[in-house]
Amino acid sequence: MTRTVSDEQTAREQALIETVVASFAETPDPRLRELMQALVRHLHAFVREVRLTEEEWDAAIAFLTAVGHITDDKRQEFILLSDVLGISMQVIGVNNEAQGDATEATVFGPFFIEDAPEIPIGGDMAFGASGEPCWVSGSVRDTAGNPIPGARIEVWEADEDGFYDVQYSDGRTAARAHLFTNDDGHYDFWGLTPTPYPIPHDGPVGAMLEAVRRSPMRASHLHFMVTAPGYRRLVTHIFVRGDEIGWKDTVFGVKESLIKDFHRHAAEERTPDGRQPGGPWSDVRFDIVLAPAE
Numbered sequence: 001m002t003r004t005v006s007d008e009q010t011a012r013e014q015a016l017i018e019t020v021v022a023s024f025a026e027t028p029d030p031r032l033r034e035l036m037q038a039l040v041r042h043l044h045a046f047v048r049e050v051r052l053t054e055e056e057w058d059a060a061i062a063f064l065t066a067v068g069h070i071t072d073d074k075r076q077e078f079i080l081l082s083d084v085l086g087i088s089m090q091v092i093g094v095n096n097e098a099q100g101d102a103t104e105a106t107v108f109g110p111f112f113i114e115d116a117p118e119i120p121i122g123g124d125m126a127f128g129a130s131g132e133p134c135w136v137s138g139s140v141r142d143t144a145g146n147p148i149p150g151a152r153i154e155v156w157e158a159d160e161d162g163f164y165d166v167q168y169s170d171g172r173t174a175a176r177a178h179l180f181t182n183d184d185g186h187y188d189f190w191g192l193t194p195t196p197y198p199i200p201h202d203g204p205v206g207a208m209l210e211a212v213r214r215s216p217m218r219a220s221h222l223h224f225m226v227t228a229p230g231y232r233r234l235v236t237h238i239f240v241r242g243d244e245i246g247w248k249d250t251v252f253g254v255k256e257s258l259i260k261d262f263h264r265h266a267a268e269e270r271t272p273d274g275r276q277p278g279g280p281w282s283d284v285r286f287d288i289v290l291a292p293a294e
């Protein structure tokens with residue numbers, strides 16, 4: 001819906017933008033100057049494009065105030081807002097430029113914690129979390145195909161009820177761990193077959209999603225963070241091919257290259273390490289390629 005305004009009105013609106021942009025001209029840090037001036041231009045362009053009403057401006061201020069009020073050291077509603085607007089994924093894309101066949105990055109999410117327990121190769125990162133066991137295996141290599149021994153792999157995921165350990169009040173540590181690749185750059189471990197779950201949606205971001213009839217659900221995924229000296233840190237997930245949420249992931253995190261085949265197995269089928277899972281299980285392969293550090 002475009003509304004035409006008179007030449008006189010257009011000139012007044014443009015004059016204001018120029019004045020505000022010029023007010024940042026003496027900023028000593030050139031990058032800060034660039035950021036502030038571009039921000040002003042884009043925000044004013046938005047206001048003018050939609051002909052923002054004063055009531056809508058009030059509502060926007062009330063919304064951002066509510067986002068601030070619910071945010072504390074555990075709940076980061078501003079990042080959630082950035083996530084559901086696709087801004088987080090755009091920032092990740094801009095900062096993880098394609099390099100050969102390096103594995104693509106995706107959103108970090110709010111549920112990573114430092115110092116998750118170490119497990120050996122073949123270990124179990126579930127630590128009692130509920131869900132179907134999943135054998136995850138693969139390699140970590142550079143863009144020339146050479147194995148990267150000793151790469152640190154952090155993994156974390158929700159249980160089958162859709163909750164991370166940190167969302168329970170009993171202080172448990174479960175469904176998270178770290179491990180290191182062996183001399184061949186190989187890793188494997190037992191995790192859980194991922195299931196879909198909603199982002200925290202009991203706050204203003206959830207209300208906004210409801211108002212625009214968007215679902216708060218994330219596609220089923222398993223988080224990875226992989227680091228090795230001399231390589232770009234990789235924060236990513238793998239997603240389940242055929243997942244019911246799939247491309248409707250509310251934070252736009254899904255990428256074709258990260259969708260993997262999770263093969264389902266009956267309880268009686270032999271597992272790669274001879275473990276008896278006591279029920280159905282799955283397996284997935286994820287070969288990781290790290291880009292060189294800049």
Ligand code: BEZ
Nearest residue numbers: 083107109110111199251
């Ligand atoms: C998650 O993967 O858990 C997540 C990512 C972005 C926002 C909320 C949750």
Ligand code: FE
Nearest residue numbers: 109158221223
């Ligand atoms: Fe997650």
